[in-house]
Amino acid sequence: MSETTPPQIGPVIQMARKARHLTLEQLAKLSGVSRSMLSQIERSETNPTFAVVWSLTQALNIEFSDLVSGDAVARKSALIDIVPADHVPLIASPDGACRLKILSPPALAGKTEWYQVEIEPGGALVSAPHAPRTREHFTALTDGIAITSGETTTALTAGEVARYAADVPHAISNTSDAVAGGWLVVLYN
Known part of the structure; x- marks a missing residue:
């Protein structure tokens, strides 16, 4: 990835969703992001706004920085899943x-x-x-x-x-x- 190419967050969102055994419909309800938009994001057909990405990180309980770096799934697949108090x-x-x-x-x-x-x-x-x-x-x-x-x-x-x-x-x-x-x-x- 070059410095001007945005990170491919779609596959990370999809892996995080599947790791939590959530359907697109369930994640849509949790995040407030439409099912069709989620599908487009997961297939890397669209680049979501910051607000949409924020809603997804909150719904999936993943850190924004982990999403961008691709570490979200590995961090959450540990034996203990911690939810910070403010989340x-x-x-x-x-x-x-x-x-x-x-x-x-x-x-x-x-x-x-x-x-x-x-x-x-x-x-x-x-x-x-x-x-x-x-x-x-x-x-x-x-x-x-x-x-x-x-x-x-x-x-x-x-x-x-x-x-x-x-x-x-x-x-x-x-x-x-x-x-x-x-x-x-x-x-x-």
Whole structure:
């Protein structure tokens, strides 16, 4: 490669995607880059913008410098995959009262997902029904958590685990005067 030729990142993106067992569709959802654009990038038919490359590195959890140098796949094929704290995806409710850190790998989305949950006093994470037979497991790390599944509501104390149907309307609420939280595991059946 000459100094004026851009690096061929398409094959590196494709290897990183396949190493994570992601389809083009799944990577498109994770990155916000269209499936057709991803296909063109992987076949080296187009040179993506910096914004597109940034979205892909974030979705695949690879360093920009590793992508350009071609080291992305080798670094991630090690026995231990480290996600830097500032790269762990965070979801916040529109009112900011609930925050979920996505701890599960993207390849397990829609199968098994786990989250670190923090809820401000009086806040609630209210969910519509998930797919049939979906179950949630919530481990309270603090007092003040209430779990609602369908028509039933139960209070938890620190250390308790609630296992409940998530194919009905359900919610995790903070009934205390302090930030409350725990670990949430969602099992899709």
